[in-house]
């Protein structure tokens with residue numbers, strides 16, 4: 062029987078786990094769950110006889126791939142696959158896929174929710190500001206960026222966008238003012254929402270050159286990855302621009318220092334929460350399960366990323 066391991070340090074919502082299992086039962090696959098595990102050893106042990114894996118932000122290192130002697134496919138139930146060692150997987154002929162778009166709405170709603178929380182001074186009783194008429198810059202106009210723009214338009218925000226990989230006409234069709242460079246967008250917007258992936262081109266790319274362009278009182282919103290931020294430069298910008306704000310779903314390595322020094326000018330969720338809705342878990346989990354079955358039963362490699 063084909064064996065699938067669903068390995069999630071951060072478990073799927075119970076309804077999602079049930080539905081993933083039902084999809085595999087129906088296809089005659091054996092599906093087991095390894096949730097909230099504490100060490101990579103637990104993961105390498107559990108994956109040893111698996112033909113396929115579903116993971117979230119779990120670290121799929123070379124060691125994990127080597128321990129999984131029967132593994133043919135890993136599906137990252139979500140968008141970013143920076144947690145999977147693609148080179149190691151490719152070397153062992155293991156297909157890696159993601160499930161783009163399946164959890165985007167949850168992340169977009171969180172980005173907007175955090176912006177409202179920040180604009181209202183963390184609901185601390187003091188008077189805040191509104192998002193209406195503020196300029197929102199979307200840095201990368203993919204699945205999440207586009208949804209953030211759509212929701213923000215409903216709030217009366219003015220949308221700006223920068224994405225060299227998306228046709229200008231697509232962003233303009235959504236009513237966005239398309240910027241020619243990230244610098245140009247950072248200089249004019251009140252809020253910047255980050256939606257770039259973490260890869261060798263983007264690591265630490267949100268640096269002093271960009272952040273120092275931001276206006277007084279401007280706010281950077283990060284629901285992407287902490288690795289794209291240059292944290293040393295971030296501190297420098299907090300020091301120089303005394304009303305700059307940074308809110309993130311992925312706390313930076315120096316979050317204690319930032320909160321200690323800059324208080325309510327920052328906000329970090331205690332745990333990465335972007336995709337943590339039942340709906341997103343169900344959408345991404347079921348898509349992952351169906352992609353595994355389509356690949357193993359019919360060789361379908363749609364959504365392959367390696």
Ligand code: 3PG
Pocket residue numbers: 071117118119138139140141142164285333334335336337
């Ligand atoms: C993604 O890349 O899909 C999001 O960052 C969600 O990650 P998670 O599944 O670990 O919550």
